[in-house]
Amino acid sequence: MIVARIVSLYVHYTGRHTLEAAGRVHVEAEAGRWPLTRVTPGERLDERVPVADWPRGAERLGRLLAAQALRIGAETLVLAGDTWARGILARRLPGRLRGRVTTVDAGGVPRPGRALLEGWLEQLFRGRMAAHDQALVGALLAQRARRGAATEGLADTVAALQRGQVGTLFLNDRGRSAPPVLWVGPEPAHLALTEGELRSYGVRAVRRERADAALARALVGTGAELVLVPERWLRLRDGAGALLRYADSPASSP
CATH class of the missing domain: 3.30.1330.30 (Ribosomal protein L30/S12)
Structure with a gap:
């Protein structure tokens, strides 16, 4: 099993897919090492951005995620959640990080106290070595x-x-x-x-x-x-x- 340096990212959104919609986009991110993050959660980021401000907020978050990735030497950014909202974020990531994105269709919501996207990370990295x-x-x-x-x-x-x-x-x-x-x-x-x-x-x-x-x-x-x-x-x-x-x-x- 791999021990990988990763940034996991889950984008929560259930509203209308338009920038004129009400509500907020909720983003959870975790930077750390897999599988150590199963027992020792890594550095967390938790942000809520109004839908109308999401393109600008996604660009700002992209810079924060790039800094996290650089700090731990991340090899992969694993992205899950609402397809529309995560797509906007993916397109606004800095170029050096955009090529490292792996998108997964994770259902449900992350479990408190566990590594973000734990089940999907298990499947993604099984049998691979960085x-x-x-x-x-x-x-x-x-x-x-x-x-x-x-x-x-x-x-x-x-x-x-x-x-x-x-x-x-x-x-x-x-x-x-x-x-x-x-x-x-x-x-x-x-x-x-x-x-x-x-x-x-x-x-x-x-x-x-x-x-x-x-x-x-x-x-x-x-x-x-x-x-x-x-x-x-x-x-x-x-x-x-x-x-x-x-x-x-x-x-x-x-």
Whole structure:
């Protein structure tokens, strides 16, 4: 499954399709990373514009959306909602963003507390990988081949996260298989394979947590990226690996 930088946009409007109509066009937008936005919603925008002012309002919103897209390095703008109102907005987006628009016919309204257009994003990105993430996978393979700034396997990856050494975390998308469990503490870098190891670092409040959730929390806390890789593309030992910010110094010869 992809981890994509996106701007999701839903245009609410149910009135007459004319600029002389009463009422307002309501626009919701969310800039963030998919699928992380399923559990950690990204930057939100919520605007209501009178229908008569919609062309001018759409141009202003287009500039705001372009700024959001630039800020997160968005690869795609996913646009849904009323066909007439969203069409006006799409035509007034800045040129650099217009070529990245994907339109979906999403029914219903977005659900509070969930990623905007969550179900449609799941379908849209299933089985795809962004060019940025493909490049990161290539970098991981290159570092792994020369035993450089990379790890593979749960134990080595957890150790690197404890040190804040991970630049990009790679996890295999294993579908419905049961994930392993880690021990965690109150801080993002408080994680270990065993309770005893974590307590040996002086962490008192410890608990068990699914490994995927613990790793995701650690990477957010340390500013690392996440790439979910289907096993058919790259099988990682224990389903985990990392591209490091720096390589460990080689051990001194005796």
